[in-house]
Amino acid sequence: MPRRSPFAFIVILAVVTIAGCERRGGCTGQYCGTLVNAAVAEPPTLLPPSTDNVVAGDVGEQLFLKLADVGMSVNTIGDEDFQPLLAQRWEWDGPLTLVFHLDPRARWQDGQPVTAADVEFTFNAYTDSTLGSPFRPKLRRIASVTQRDASTAVFRFHDRYPEMFYDAVYHMRILPAHLLRSVPRDQWKTAPFGRQPIGDGPYRFVGWQAAQSLELGADSTFFLGRPAIRRLIWRFTPNLQVAVQQVIADQADVREQLVTPDNVARARAAPQLAVYPFRGSIYTSLTFNLRANGDTSKPHPIFADRDVRRALTMAVDRASLVKSTLDGLGKVPPGPMSSLLGIWDPEIRQLPYDTAQAARILNAHGWRDHDGDGIRDKNGQPLAFHILVPTTSVLRRQYARLLQEQFRAIGVQADIDELEFSVVNERLGSGKFDTSILSRANDPSPGSGITQIWTRAGFGGSNFGRYSNAEFERLVDLAIAAPTRERARALWRAAMATINADAPGIFLYSLENVAAVHKRFDNVQIRPDSWAALLRTWRIPPDRLIDRDRVER
Amino acid sequence: MWLVRRLVASVAIIFAVVTFVFILIHVAPGKACMGEPGESADPVECARRAREFALERPLPEQYRRYLVALAQGDFGYSFSLHRPVREALADTIPFTLQLAGAALLLDFLLGLGLGIYQAGRVNRLPDLIIGNVTLFIYSLPTFWLALLLLLVFGEKLGWFPVGGASDPIFCPVVDSAYCVFDRLWHLALPAATLGLVGAAGTARFQRAAMLEVASQDYVRTARAKGVPERRVVLRHQLRNALLSFITRFGLAFPFLLTGAVLIETVFAWPGMGRLAFDAILTRDYALVTATALIASVVVVAGNLLADVLLGIADPRLRVRSGVDAESIAA
Numbered sequence: 001m002p003r004r005s006p007f008a009f010i011v012i013l014a015v016v017t018i019a020g021c022e023r024r025g026g027c028t029g030q031y032c033g034t035l036v037n038a039a040v041a042e043p044p045t046l047l048p049p050s051t052d053n054v055v056a057g058d059v060g061e062q063l064f065l066k067l068a069d070v071g072m073s074v075n076t077i078g079d080e081d082f083q084p085l086l087a088q089r090w091e092w093d094g095p096l097t098l099v100f101h102l103d104p105r106a107r108w109q110d111g112q113p114v115t116a117a118d119v120e121f122t123f124n125a126y127t128d129s130t131l132g133s134p135f136r137p138k139l140r141r142i143a144s145v146t147q148r149d150a151s152t153a154v155f156r157f158h159d160r161y162p163e164m165f166y167d168a169v170y171h172m173r174i175l176p177a178h179l180l181r182s183v184p185r186d187q188w189k190t191a192p193f194g195r196q197p198i199g200d201g202p203y204r205f206v207g208w209q210a211a212q213s214l215e216l217g218a219d220s221t222f223f224l225g226r227p228a229i230r231r232l233i234w235r236f237t238p239n240l241q242v243a244v245q246q247v248i249a250d251q252a253d254v255r256e257q258l259v260t261p262d263n264v265a266r267a268r269a270a271p272q273l274a275v276y277p278f279r280g281s282i283y284t285s286l287t288f289n290l291r292a293n294g295d296t297s298k299p300h301p302i303f304a305d306r307d308v309r310r311a312l313t314m315a316v317d318r319a320s321l322v323k324s325t326l327d328g329l330g331k332v333p334p335g336p337m338s339s340l341l342g343i344w345d346p347e348i349r350q351l352p353y354d355t356a357q358a359a360r361i362l363n364a365h366g367w368r369d370h371d372g373d374g375i376r377d378k379n380g381q382p383l384a385f386h387i388l389v390p391t392t393s394v395l396r397r398q399y400a401r402l403l404q405e406q407f408r409a410i411g412v413q414a415d416i417d418e419l420e421f422s423v424v425n426e427r428l429g430s431g432k433f434d435t436s437i438l439s440r441a442n443d444p445s446p447g448s449g450i451t452q453i454w455t456r457a458g459f460g461g462s463n464f465g466r467y468s469n470a471e472f473e474r475l476v477d478l479a480i481a482a483p484t485r486e487r488a489r490a491l492w493r494a495a496m497a498t499i500n501a502d503a504p505g506i507f508l509y510s511l512e513n514v515a516a517v518h519k520r521f522d523n524v525q526i527r528p529d530s531w532a533a534l535l536r537t538w539r540i541p542p543d544r545l546i547d548r549d550r551v552e553r
Numbered sequence: 554m555w556l557v558r559r560l561v562a563s564v565a566i567i568f569a570v571v572t573f574v575f576i577l578i579h580v581a582p583g584k585a586c587m588g589e590p591g592e593s594a595d596p597v598e599c600a601r602r603a604r605e606f607a608l609e610r611p612l613p614e615q616y617r618r619y620l621v622a623l624a625q626g627d628f629g630y631s632f633s634l635h636r637p638v639r640e641a642l643a644d645t646i647p648f649t650l651q652l653a654g655a656a657l658l659l660d661f662l663l664g665l666g667l668g669i670y671q672a673g674r675v676n677r678l679p680d681l682i683i684g685n686v687t688l689f690i691y692s693l694p695t696f697w698l699a700l701l702l703l704l705v706f707g708e709k710l711g712w713f714p715v716g717g718a719s720d721p722i723f724c725p726v727v728d729s730a731y732c733v734f735d736r737l738w739h740l741a742l743p744a745a746t747l748g749l750v751g752a753a754g755t756a757r758f759q760r761a762a763m764l765e766v767a768s769q770d771y772v773r774t775a776r777a778k779g780v781p782e783r784r785v786v787l788r789h790q791l792r793n794a795l796l797s798f799i800t801r802f803g804l805a806f807p808f809l810l811t812g813a814v815l816i817e818t819v820f821a822w823p824g825m826g827r828l829a830f831d832a833i834l835t836r837d838y839a840l841v842t843a844t845a846l847i848a849s850v851v852v853v854a855g856n857l858l859a860d861v862l863l864g865i866a867d868p869r870l871r872v873r874s875g876v877d878a879e880s881i882a883a
Contacts (some may be wrong), residue, residue, distance in 0.1 A: 036722065045635045051635075057607060190636060209719075209725055209823075211827065212823050213717075213721035215725060236821070238821055238831065239818065240823050244714060245707060245715045245716070248708055248712070249715045251714055251715050392834075420834070422834065422835070423583045425583070426582055426583050548722045548723075
């Protein structure tokens with residue numbers, strides 16, 4: 001018997017291996033299609049009340065329905081702009097009672113009907129302090145949820161206000177009571193259901209490879225219409241640049257936020273990609289600490305003075321900073337808000353960019369360069385402070401340097417403290433900072449975010465600079481309670497003009513989002529508050545299907 | 554006795570590392586909570602987490618609790634992942650082993666081959682070229698090389714995948730020959746990055762060791778007796794130069810583990826290094842301490858294995874157990 005060479009064996013092995021590498025495929029028609037999202041975070045759990053992780057929210061949109069949802073306008077006042085989902089219809093039963101009638105076709109993916117008992121159970125879970133849901137504070141104005149019959153849920157409120165409907169439907173995804181009732185609430189965060197959920201949405205859970213990917217499959221029996229995209233895959237990467245590279249290299253289909261002008265330019269240059277701008281939900285400010293650095297019982301020696309804060313604000317050319325750093329990906333906000341909010345109005349009164357006026361104010365308050373070192377001083381104390389910024393944010397670090405230059409031009413010294421994110425958080429929480437460049441996210445309603453960050457209600461919480469102004473808070477309260485949209489807008493305008501005049505921070509930029517999506521997708525609708533909310537309506541025409549759309553597993 | 558003494562010392566080293574990391578991560582500034590990208594963390598959530606995980610208790614008490622749990626095989630609970638640390642480690646360690654294994658293979662096969670090849674052509678053109686190329690690669694920062702390879706071979710040329718351990722469309726789980734091939738394809742760039750830098754160092758190390766042995770009497774004698782050159786190199790030179798190779802094997806483990814943290818983050822490789830990196834950023838104390846424990850076990854075990862191999866290769870080292878074996882070999 002002739003002796004076989006090892007080389008021949010390797011060749012045979014390679015041939016067999018490659019033969020086994022044939023990709024399985026074959027799906028054709030309008031219900032094929034795979035969408036791969038390059039995600040930069042992995043959710044800790046998919047149980048909706050247990051996390052406010054962004055990706056968990058995106059996945060949750062596909063698995064668990066709300067009673068109704070906001071429309072493309074993202075108007076949160078009244079109920080006229082809301083779209084029915086689990087609730088087929090609703091009516092007001094008096095000023096404080098809202099009645100939802102569930103769609104009788106709605107089913108959990110194990111075949112059980114969705115009932116009003118599920119709605120009642122969901123509210124009880126979201127508001128249970130044992131669970132500690134991050135959404136719990138947003139439901140505080142709802143007194144109770146009960147079931148009138150199997151398909152009718154009744155919401156009762158403590159008081160009447162314009163965003164009652166929004167509060168009732170936006171924060172809660174209805175949960176299957178029959179599957180979760182037996183799970184103790186203090187174990188929900190680790191419950192197996194959170195890693196293998198059963199929902200009632202347009203997609204079913206298929207699989208989750210930790211730190212790699214998560215897959216959903218279209219539910220062909222979904223009562224509001226079969227989704228056109230058959231598979232949704234979230235591919236987890238630890239950083240934005242890899243996620244963007246995956247989309248550009250055609251190894252993923254969607255990156256919903258490109259974040260930097262450079263990434264947008266690269267995405268535009270990729271022949272297979274289309275870009276979709278949409279309103280962003282994040283704004284960034286240089287927040288002044290109005291209390292002494294490290295001692296909240298004393299006023300800050302510089303920033304307690306309203307006129308000095310105003311002068312520093314007037315010394316910053318926010319428009320040119322946005323232009324030079326964000327190149328169309330951002331706007332100067334007319335107050336502490338992102339462009340997501342319906343109250344955004346460029347006509348709101350703001351402090352102008354006026355370095356001459358800024359210098360006059362500082363001179364008038366005794367801040368002059370007495371010793372000729374280029375830095376203003378008063379009573380021997382230089383007009384100097386620190387800017388706290390996290391190392392994780394390239395954009396904010398860049399802004400810190402630009403602000404440093406602009407302050408230096410009017411004789412103000414700003415030193416930059418670039419620190420790790422968790423250290424920044426610790427310093428903010430304990431008041432150990434002078435100023436910090438902070439980014440804040442808005443949900444569609446201005447009420448909750450502005451109250452928590454810029455009023456007394458946020459002391460010890462998110463109002464790190466401890467700003468408070470009785471007139472501003474009165475206007476905010478009135479705006480939140482305003483009976484009509486027009487009245488609310490007028491009151492918000494007045495409130496924003498008040499806070500702008502007070503200058504508790506310099507409102508630097510509001511980021512505009514740009515999504516990169518593979519061109520083969522049609523009917524791409526991106527709702528500003530949630531890019532994935534309308535994924536079930538996206539589709540791929542049969543003639544544009546590619547290899548990965550057809551694959552069967 | 555020598556082995557027993559080394560084992561006891563190894564356990565003591567691991568205990569010291571775990572204690573050091575535990576204290577360091579707890580006294581380091583920063584809060585055990587994290588906001589979404591671009592946002593600040595919610596102070597209410599920070600406070601709740603501190604209560605839930607007893608982070609406000611005195612450090613000695615936390616440490617005592619940790620040791621008791623560890624003695625029972627409980628690594629604790631990861632508050633950033635919402636799951637037991639044991640499960641997170643079980644998911645990620647196989648990926649780090651795959652990456653480190655492939656890199657180690659590339660490191661030693663390529664490094665050894667190049668080192669031997671260079672030693673046979675000392676100061677000739679191939680030696681000079683390889684020497685300069687390996688020096689160039691060795692001097693490159695690993696993360697920079699990783700980004701460069703990703704950009705060129707992943708994004709621009711499209712020859713390799715941009716990050717990840719498998720194609721989530723065709724191979725979410727490795728269940729076919731195609732998926733094995735897919736895993737190797739995904740492994741190529743991260744393993745090459747880690748392995749090439751290691752191989753460059755190994756080649757230089759091996760070349761020097763071969764040249765040192767080449768001047769020994771027994772090598773000259775072998776040549777004088779007319780032993781074929783290939784046999785002289787493989788039997789006489791290489792065998793005796795292997796002591797330094799084994800030493801380098803022991804030293805490779807810390808390099809591979811620290812490299813894995815960078816490489817796994819850049820290439821989105823779902824291994825323990827990436828897990829540790831995220832855990833440090835989120836101040837996930839249980840996860841940080843557990844990954845440090847695993848890493849120290851691997852490093853200590855690697856060095857112990859190298860010492861045992863050295864003892865086998867050169868029994869004199871076992872006899873002189875009071876002397877540092879690595880210094881003798883080097």
